[in-house]
Amino acid sequence: MISIASIAVEGESEVGPFAGSLMLTAGLQVISAQNAYGKSLAAKAFAWCLGLEAMFGVVDNDAGFFPLAAREEIKLDGHAGARVLSSRCVLTLIHSDGRELRLTRDIKGDPTVARVEEVGADGAVRASKLQARYKAMQDEHGGLQRFLFDWFGWPRVQVATFKGTTIDLYLENLAPLFYIEQDEGWTDIQARQISKYMQQQIGQVAVEYLLGATAAIASRLSQQSAIQREAALRATARTIADQVATLFARHGWAVDWSGGGSIQDTINRWSARTLREALSEDTSADLADEISRLAMSAEKLRENLTKAPIDVLDASSHATASQKVIELKGRRHELNQELHTLRVQDDETTGLLASLEQRLHAAEDVLRLKTIGVGRIDQIECPTCHRDLDPTTFALTEQSVDSVSAHIEALKRDRDLVRKNVYAISTRFTGVRAELARVEIDFREAERALVTVTAAVGTVREQLAQTAAQLSSTERKIERLRETSAEIDELQKTIDHWLDDAREIRKEAPADADLARRVSIFASALRDYLIALGHSAVTAENAAQIRMDEQYVPYLGNRRLKSLGSASDRSRLVAAYSLALAAASQKVGGHHPGVVLLDEPLQQNPDDEHRDLFSTFLSTQLTTDASFQTVVMTFLRPAEVELLVKNGTAVSLPPGEKFLKLPPPPPPEEGADEHEMEEDERSDEGIGGPRK
Amino acid sequence: MLSGAGAEAVLAPERVAPSTIYDLQYRVIINALVFERLAKSYQGSVPRVQAAKQKLAQFVAIRPWLVSVVRDWSATQHVPQLSMNVSQRLRRGFLGDAMHESVMEFLIAGGVFRRDGAHLSAGANGQLVEKWTNAALTAELFSAERAAIEQLSTITITNAMLEGW
Numbered sequence: 001m002i003s004i005a006s007i008a009v010e011g012e013s014e015v016g017p018f019a020g021s022l023m024l025t026a027g028l029q030v031i032s033a034q035n036a037y038g039k040s041l042a043a044k045a046f047a048w049c050l051g052l053e054a055m056f057g058v059v060d061n062d063a064g065f066f067p068l069a070a071r072e073e074i075k076l077d078g079h080a081g082a083r084v085l086s087s088r089c090v091l092t093l094i095h096s097d098g099r100e101l102r103l104t105r106d107i108k109g110d111p112t113v114a115r116v117e118e119v120g121a122d123g124a125v126r127a128s129k130l131q132a133r134y135k136a137m138q139d140e141h142g143g144l145q146r147f148l149f150d151w152f153g154w155p156r157v158q159v160a161t162f163k164g165t166t167i168d169l170y171l172e173n174l175a176p177l178f179y180i181e182q183d184e185g186w187t188d189i190q191a192r193q194i195s196k197y198m199q200q201q202i203g204q205v206a207v208e209y210l211l212g213a214t215a216a217i218a219s220r221l222s223q224q225s226a227i228q229r230e231a232a233l234r235a236t237a238r239t240i241a242d243q244v245a246t247l248f249a250r251h252g253w254a255v256d257w258s259g260g261g262s263i264q265d266t267i268n269r270w271s272a273r274t275l276r277e278a279l280s281e282d283t284s285a286d287l288a289d290e291i292s293r294l295a296m297s298a299e300k301l302r303e304n305l306t307k308a309p310i311d312v313l314d315a316s317s318h319a320t321a322s323q324k325v326i327e328l329k330g331r332r333h334e335l336n337q338e339l340h341t342l343r344v345q346d347d348e349t350t351g352l353l354a355s356l357e358q359r360l361h362a363a364e365d366v367l368r369l370k371t372i373g374v375g376r377i378d379q380i381e382c383p384t385c386h387r388d389l390d391p392t393t394f395a396l397t398e399q400s401v402d403s404v405s406a407h408i409e410a411l412k413r414d415r416d417l418v419r420k421n422v423y424a425i426s427t428r429f430t431g432v433r434a435e436l437a438r439v440e441i442d443f444r445e446a447e448r449a450l451v452t453v454t455a456a457v458g459t460v461r462e463q464l465a466q467t468a469a470q471l472s473s474t475e476r477k478i479e480r481l482r483e484t485s486a487e488i489d490e491l492q493k494t495i496d497h498w499l500d501d502a503r504e505i506r507k508e509a510p511a512d513a514d515l516a517r518r519v520s521i522f523a524s525a526l527r528d529y530l531i532a533l534g535h536s537a538v539t540a541e542n543a544a545q546i547r548m549d550e551q552y553v554p555y556l557g558n559r560r561l562k563s564l565g566s567a568s569d570r571s572r573l574v575a576a577y578s579l580a581l582a583a584a585s586q587k588v589g590g591h592h593p594g595v596v597l598l599d600e601p602l603q604q605n606p607d608d609e610h611r612d613l614f615s616t617f618l619s620t621q622l623t624t625d626a627s628f629q630t631v632v633m634t635f636l637r638p639a640e641v642e643l644l645v646k647n648g649t650a651v652s653l654p655p656g657e658k659f660l661k662l663p664p665p666p667p668p669e670e671g672a673d674e675h676e677m678e679e680d681e682r683s684d685e686g687i688g689g690p691r692k
Numbered sequence: 693m694l695s696g697a698g699a700e701a702v703l704a705p706e707r708v709a710p711s712t713i714y715d716l717q718y719r720v721i722i723n724a725l726v727f728e729r730l731a732k733s734y735q736g737s738v739p740r741v742q743a744a745k746q747k748l749a750q751f752v753a754i755r756p757w758l759v760s761v762v763r764d765w766s767a768t769q770h771v772p773q774l775s776m777n778v779s780q781r782l783r784r785g786f787l788g789d790a791m792h793e794s795v796m797e798f799l800i801a802g803g804v805f806r807r808d809g810a811h812l813s814a815g816a817n818g819q820l821v822e823k824w825t826n827a828a829l830t831a832e833l834f835s836a837e838r839a840a841i842e843q844l845s846t847i848t849i850t851n852a853m854l855e856g857w
Contacts, residue, residue: 198830358836362713365833366712366718368833369831370717382803395794397714397716398715399717403709406708407709
């Protein structure tokens with residue numbers, strides 16, 4: 001656990017150096033200063049030193065979200081519009097084990113580098129320069145985020161992306177839960193969460209990480225990875241099955257070698273028999289036997305050609321050769337007709353399949369939309385009264401995840417049916433084309449044989465010519481079968497390799513019990529904070545109905561808490577969520593930094609009632625006794641300050657009109673006014689409240 | 693009689709589940725994608741789109757195979773008989789898309805869109821359109837629908853094509 005010891009901004013201008021700093025202590029403290037004092041500058045300095053600028057929607061190392069006073073032109077006491085020559089932020093953190101860390105990063109200068117000074121528990125100082133954004137997590141030795149995770153004692157975790165890859169969980173993914181900045185931070189829970197890294201379910205992962213549920217995150221990643229690997233394996237299985245089907249169809253063999261179904265189904269099927277066994281069982285074709293039979297036939301033809309006696313009276317050779325040509329020509333015509341019919345069927349069925357695929361893809365996207373929570377329409381509320389609109393009023397329904405899943409199943413069944421048709425047509429198409437190719441070859445050979453036999457003079461030469469043509473044809477068949485045999489062996493190797501890969505996939509069971517315990521403690525803390533903050537929809541009686549959904553969105557009964565209460569309750573919910581997460585993390589030993597920074601919570605609702613509620617909240621035991629550091633930057637009226645101090649809350653009133661100012665003149669050597677010194681000390685360190 | 697014959701009722705939930713085409717969330721996102729791509733600003737006004745064009749575009753976006761029909765229709769619009777021939781199927785389905793009107797009413801009530809005569813423009817909660825569009829892009833959702841909208845944006849859809857609906 002860490003706490004912020006100080007936040008400072010300093011620099012040089014045309015009229016001399018300038019600086020501003022806030023000294024902070026552990027526990028709750030309220031920094032109260034007028035608007036435009038520079039409180040948010042200090043809050044941004046905290047984010048800048050930690051390399052969190054991505055939260056503000058700027059590119060890496062872009063300090064453009066700082067006010068001009070910190071980077072271009074500053075108004076200093078008596079000097080309007082002094083040009084800023086250089087400026088930097090300095091953040092000092094203290095670890096609960098006594099170590100100290102001082103981070104310095106230029107605003108105007110070289111913002112790509114963060115200068116780090118580590119002070120060990122033994123007082124030893126170690127200085128280094130780290131890359132603020134470039135490979136900040138990946139670079140083990142030079143990355144700022146990597147260093148910070150190590151210094152905090154936090155583990156690195158990987159998150160799945162929508163691209164199917166994995167990526168680190170970054171500090172800027174966690175910060176929206178403990179750093180609520182002024183501009184957008186109050187509009188929603190994790191309003192400043194980063195989406196540009198395309199991390200899946202990042203909102204949930206960030207909550208789980210801060211609660212210390214790293215096993216659940218690992219399990220989530222493992223499941224996502226397994227799903228992606230399974231999808232890739234299924235695609236590969238289909239490709240292999242297509243190759244097998246094409247090969248067998250080329251020879252007219254109908255073999256059942258499907259690549260569809262689940263991974264386990266495919267493993268079971270493909271392990272049960274080899275390709276050769278399947279070929280033998282389904283078609284009774286045995287390549288080795290066939291080659292052997294053809295070899296014997298070739299040997300016999302060779303013998304006939306060279307040694308066997310010839311019947312000089314046998315004049316049937318010409319008629320036989322001619323008949324074969326006629327038969328093959330007829331067969332070629334039949335096959336061409338069948339091919340045409342199959343082509344038409346294939347076009348229509350493929351079109352139908354494409355339409356089904358598109359509908360299925362859309363339905364699966366809708367399911368993803370509902371499960372990952374992006375673009376949820378429950379954000380639609382009446383612009384006037386801020387109540388949720390009920391779709392049924394408009395005769396509309398929002399389908400449940402179960403309903404969409406059922407529809408997907410129906411589409412899958414239809415698609416599978418049509419896909420089988422396409423497959424059957426395609427297989428037949430391939431078979432017919434292959435047979436046509438064979439018939440073409442046989443036809444040409446038969447034509448050549450007929451020409452030779454016709455040209456031969458006498459029955460003897462006719463018979464010899466015919467036998468020679470048959471021998472040549474048989475030898476070519478043997479060659480083709482040997483090539484096919486080699487192709488089958490090659491495919492079998494691919495199948496064996498696929499089986500090895502598929503058997504390695506193991507899904508880890510999610511760490512449900514541990515996660516549920518942590519989330520339950522978080523929900524309990526949230527109830528306490530919502531009541532303490534005075535959320536108008538939450539009472540002591542109904543607080544027990546507060547629960548988290550699977551995305552850690554808080555609900556009261558069946559309604560999202562965000563939609564309940566008044567508009568001013570939105571900021572109460574954000575504050576309660578952040579503080580409850582910090583409190584829960586302390587209880588369950590999570591990875592929360594132990595700091596919650598709330599920038600201008602009162603600006604969201606400046607009415608008196610809200611101010612009273614918030615002041616009361618800051619005085620509650622729940623807030624003042626919290627073991628983590630809570631920094632509230634706001635402006636309190638004197639009476640509010642007085643009340644808080646009376647109730648033991650630490651309130652700091654930074655001196656001067658502006659956070660950044662010229663350095664004070666050197667103290668007088670002697671005769672200092674004791675009364676003034678006391679005033680200054682009180683202003684610098686805050687007034688009232690216990691120090692922890 | 694069925695009972696006597698020993699017939700048993702079998703419930704197949706997937707056969708009674710409605711198509712996701714009728715899911716509100718889906719239709720809302722598709723409308724957001726269409727509006728984001730097709731709405732234009734005229735002389736400094738807020739981006740707006742003809743309501744009829746929005747209806748046609750979202751109808752085709754969720755049925756991407758109809759893009760070619762719209763393209764043929766656009767190409768043949770000056771030849772009435774050809775135009776009638778290619779657009780019949782599209783017109784018939786499009787006219788019956790009553791759900792779109794309900795979705796529009798819902799979004800207008802929610803301040804997402806605002807009726808501006810025959811046009812639609814962004815309402816008080818118009819920022820949701822960009823938010824949903826970005827969410828769909830980031831999560832790489834509805835790529836086929838987005839591709840269809842992109843293709844539609846290259847097709848000239850005239851007032852004559854939109855009239856009478």
